[in-house]
């Protein structure tokens with residue numbers, strides 16, 4: 508009898524611990540701020556409202572030297588979404604002393620054919636913005652926006668950048684480092700063109716190799 512009761516208590520105790528662990532896991536998942544201390548972890552699982560939740564498996568950047576040259580495409584790809592297998596990430600290789608015209612695309616490659624989610628970002632240009640951070644030895648490089656909301660939608664109010672098109676300037680003193688790309692989604696936070704939202708659709712880091 509005592510043994511049986513102890514077993515029930517053990518199960519209840521275990522259930523409490525499992526429940527607590529799940530609660531912590533959920534709290535961690537919500538911390539996807541691009542400026543926060545959390546590790547970049549790809550797409551989050553926030554509910555963007557009915558019909559708006561999209562899986563982003565792939566972020567693709569195409570860079571073309573502004574002085575001429577072939578376009579160059581790199582991909583961050585995580586086909587099974589958050590968790591599971593690690594993302595497969597191309598290394599970005601650039602030349603010092605070069606300016607690149609850049610574009611970004613986000614895709615859901617679990618669909619066939621792949622769904623181009625960039626089109627939804629364009630349709631909701633006033634509620635989205637890509638942010639680019641140059642990190643480590645690559646921090647002398649800089650990204651400036653090369654688009655506006657009015658390029659994609661009939662704009663109301665201030666005409667903020669969206670960041671689907673951008674210019675990447677790699678000066679002579681830029682070295683190896685990282686490029687972090689985040690896509691902010693503005694549901695509750697007002698978009699001001701400068702500050703990221705507390706809601707992040709995707710958050711990825713590329714290693715960057717700079718040829719001197």
Ligand SMILES: [Ca+2]
Pocket residue numbers: 585586587588589590591592593594
């Ligand atoms: Ca994964």
